[in-house]
Amino acid sequence: MAALMIQGCGSDVGKSVLVAGLCRLFANQGLSVRPFKPQNMSNNAAVTVDGGEIGRAQALQAIACRTPASVDMNPVLLKPQSDVGAQLVVRGKMAGTWQARGYQERKAALLDVVLESFRALQAQSDLVIVEGAGSPAETNLRAGDIANMGFARAAQVPVVLVGDIDRGHVIAALVGAHAVLEPADRDMIAGFLINKFRGDPSLFDDGRAEIAARTGWADLGMAPWLAAARRLPAEDAVVLDRAGPGRARRVRIVAPMFPRIANFDDFDPLRAEPQVDFGFVPPGSPLPGDADLVILPGTKATLADLAFLRAQGWDIDLAAHVRRGGRVLGVCGGFQMLGRAISDPEGVEGPAGAAPGLGLLDVETVLTGDKVLRPTTGRLVSGAAFAGYEIHVGRTLGPDLQRPLLICDDGAGEGAVSADGRIAGAYVHGLFDRAEARAALLAQLGAASDGLDQHARVDAALDEIAAVLQQSFDIPRLAAIAGLEQRP
Template identity: 55%
Template sequence: MSVPPLPLDLPRLPAAGPRRARALMIQGTSSDVGKSMVVAGLCRAYTRRGLVVRPFKAQNMSNNAAIALDSDAPPGPDGTVPKGEIGRAQALQARACGVLPSIHMNPVLLKPQTEVGSQVVLRGQVLGSCPARDYHLMRRSLMPAVLDSFHRLTTEADLVLVEGAGSGAEVYLRSTDITNMRLAESADLPVVLLSDIDRGGTMAAIVGSHALLSQPDRDRVVGYLINKFRGDWSIFEPACTTITEHTGWPCLGMLRWFNAAETLPAEDSLALERPAEGGGRGLVISVPRLLRVANFDDLDPLSAEAGVELRWVQPGQPIAADTDVVILPGSKATRTDLAVLRENGWDIDIHAHVRRGGRVVGLCAGFQMLGRVLRDPDGIEGPPGETEGLGLLDVETTIGREKTLIDMDVTDRLSGCRVTGYEMHMGRTQGPGLARPWLCLDDGQGRVRDEGARSADGRVMGAYVHGLFGADAFRAHWLNEVGARASALDYEHRVETTLDALADHIEAHLDLDALLALAR
C-alpha cells in the first residue's frame, strides 16, 4: 500500500506566529553516536537555566513510540484532546524540558515493518505503509509539514534543539532530505557535528563529512563535539588539531562517557545487541529478541529491579531452562515475528516452559501472539493472510486500519494498584479468554473496562498496555505474584535523577554559554 498523496492529507492548520526562539542543530557523523541523549541533556541543562526549551527531530525511524498531544486538533465530545504518536526519544527530550510531548516535536515517524518498508506516521497519525523507494521519492512533499511544525515550536520557546538523523553527510540523499542539511538550509540552522569516539574512526568521520559536504553545507557547521570519551584527553588533543586543520571547524568540547546512560530508555533496538550490564540475580525473565521488536522500554523498570535478571535471548539461542518468566514484547510486524519465534525454536521452548509450570506474559503484539490466530486481511503489517498463534490464550486477533491511541493513568481493580501507560495498536482481540481479564481498569470517572486475558491457571497473561511495569505499586504486586520480591525502586524518580545527572555531566564538560551563542 502506498502513502496517500501529500500534502493533501495535512490538516488545515492556522499559520504559525512570529519566530521567537534561537535554534541549534546537532547532527551525527553516523547513527548511534548519542545525538538523542546529548540533546536530552542539553534540554534539561538549558531548562534549568530558566530558558523555555523544545526538542525537534523532523524524521525519526524507530519502533519505540510514545503518545503525544495533538494540540492543533479540537477536543472530542468528551472534552479530551486527540492524541498522536512520536518517537520515544523526543518524548524523553520533552520530559527533560519539563513539558508534555507534542506531535510537532517529531512530525514524521517511520516504523519499520519489513526490510524495505515502514509504516509512515505524519503529525502523530498513521498514513499507511510505504516501501522505502516510494518514501524516498515522496519525502519532498513532507517538507512543508516539517517546517510548519518546527516554526510552531519556535513561537513558544526561547531555544529549539534540533536533532538530525543518521549522518548528515549522506549527500546522495540530500535532494529529498528533510532532516539533516536540507532542513538546516531551509530553516537557517547552525549545525554542530557529534562524533562517537568509543566506536573509533572519529578523525575520519569528521574529516570525511567535511570532504563530502558542499561548501554551503560546510559553512553551516559551526564546530564539532566528541562524545563518549574515555581516558586521557591530552593524548587525543593533537587529533583535534588535525581535524580543525583539515576542516576549519573548531572543537567545541568533549563529553566523557556517561555511565548512567543505560538507565534511560533506549531509542534504537541496536541497544539490545549489546551485552546487558548490571541487573539483579533472582527472578529470571527471558525476552526473545524479535526482528521487529517495538516499545521494548516496557521492560526497563523490571531490569532495574535488584532481584530480577532480565535476559534478551538473541536469535540462534534457546530460552534457558532456568527461566521463571518469558515475556513476549511488542512488535511492529506481529505475524513476521511469530515466524521468527518458530524459526528459532522459541515456540517449542515456550510450550516446554509452560508445561514445567513457568509463566508467560505478552505485551501488545506479544499478547496477540499468545492467542490462537492472528489475521491481517488487508495486509496492514505485511502480505495479507493469517498466522497460527501460540494457542496459550483462547483469543483471536484481527489487524485493522484504525489505530488505538490511549494514554492512561487509572486504577486496576483486580490488584488495587495504580496503572500508568498507554495503548498503541491496530489489532482487535476477541474470544472466550477475555472473560478472564488480566486487568480491570477504572479511570475514576465512572468508566471501567476489562483489559487483556489470563489462562485458567493464571500462569499465562497478556494485555495491550505499554508501560505497565513503570508503576511502582503494580510492578511490586506482579513481582510478588510471580514469586519475587520488589525493591523500593521509584522508577520515575530514577529517570528524573538520571536526566539531572546527564545535565550535570554536560554542564561539566561543555561551555553551554558558548553553544547558546552559536544558536540563531
C-alpha cells in the same frame, strides 16, 4: 527564536542522549525548551498528549524539557515493517505504508509539514534543540533530504556535528564529513563535539586541535562516556544486540528478540531491579529452561514475528516452559500472539494473511487499519496502580477477556488471564514503570521490588547528564551559536 541542530557522523553516536542532556541543561536555567526531530525511523514510539505517536527519543527529550510530548516534536516517523518497507506516520497519524525507494523519491514533499511543526515549537519556546538522523555525510541521500542539511538550510538552523570517539575513527569521521559535504551544507556547521571519551581527556587534545585545523569548525568540547545514559530508555534496537550475560538474581525474566521488536523500553525497569535477572534472548538461542517468566514483547509486524518465533523453535521452548509451571506475559503484539488465531485481512502490517496463534489464551485478533493511540491508567486486578499507554492496531475478542489483567480508570477491563492465572496479556505498554504495579507483578514470582518509579530514575539520570555536559561543553558558545542570549 533560538535554535540549534545536533547532527552526527553516523547513527548511534549519541545524538539523542546529548540532545536530551542539553534540553535538561537549558531547562534547568529557567528557559522554555522544546526538542525536535524532523524525521525519525524507529519502532520504539510514544503516545503524545495530543493523541498521536512520535519516536521514543523525542518523548524522552520532552521529559528533559519538563514539557508534555506533542506530535510537532517528531512530525515524520517511519516504523519499519520489513527490510524495504515502513509505515509512515505524519504528525502522529498513520499515512500509509511506503517502500524505501518510493519514500526517498517523495520525502521532499513532507518538508512543508516539517517546517510548520518546527515553527509551531519555536513560537512556544525560548529554544528549540533539533536532532538530526543518521549522518549528513551520507551524500547519496542528500536529494530531497528533510532530516539533516535539507532541514537545516530550509529553516536556517546552525548545526553542531557530533563524532563518536568510542568507535575509534573520530578524526576521519569529522574531517571526512567536511570533505564530502557540499559547500553550502558545510557552511551550516558552526562547530563539533566529541562524544563517549573514556580516560584522561587531555590525551585527545592534539586530536581535537587537528580536527579544528582541518575543518575550520569550532571545538565545542568533549563529553566522557555517560554512564547515566544506561538508565534512559533507548530508541534503537541495536542496543539489544549488546546486552551482556545475566547475573545471578532471585528470579529470571527473559524476552525473545523479535526482528521487528517495538517499545522494548517497557522492560528497562526490570533491568534495574536488584532481584531480577532480565535479558533478551537473541535469534539462534533457545529460551532458557530456568526462566521464571517469559515476556513476548511488542512488535511492528505481528504475523511476521510470530512466524519468526516458530522458525526459531521458541514456540516449542515456550510450551515446555508452560508445562514446567512457568509464567508468560504478552505485551501488545505479544498479547496477540498468545491467542488462538491472528488475521490481517487488509494487509495492515504486511502481506494480507492469517496464522494460528500460540493457543495459550482463548482469544482471537483481527488486525484493522484504525490505530489505537491513548494513555491508559488504572489498576491491576490485584489492586496495584499502573500508568501506561496503548499504541496498536487490531481488535482482540474471546472468553479469556472476561478475566482481565487490568481495570482501567473508566471501569473497562483490559487484557486477559488464563484460568490458572499463569498466562496473561494486555495491550498496555509501560506496565512496569510504576513501582506499585511492578512490585505486584514481581511478587507473583517471589521477588521484591526496589520501589522506585521509572520516571524518577530517568529524571535523576537526565539531571546527572546535564551536569556532566555543563562541565564538558562550551555552553556559552553553544548558546551563542543558537542565537540565545545567556542568562546570568
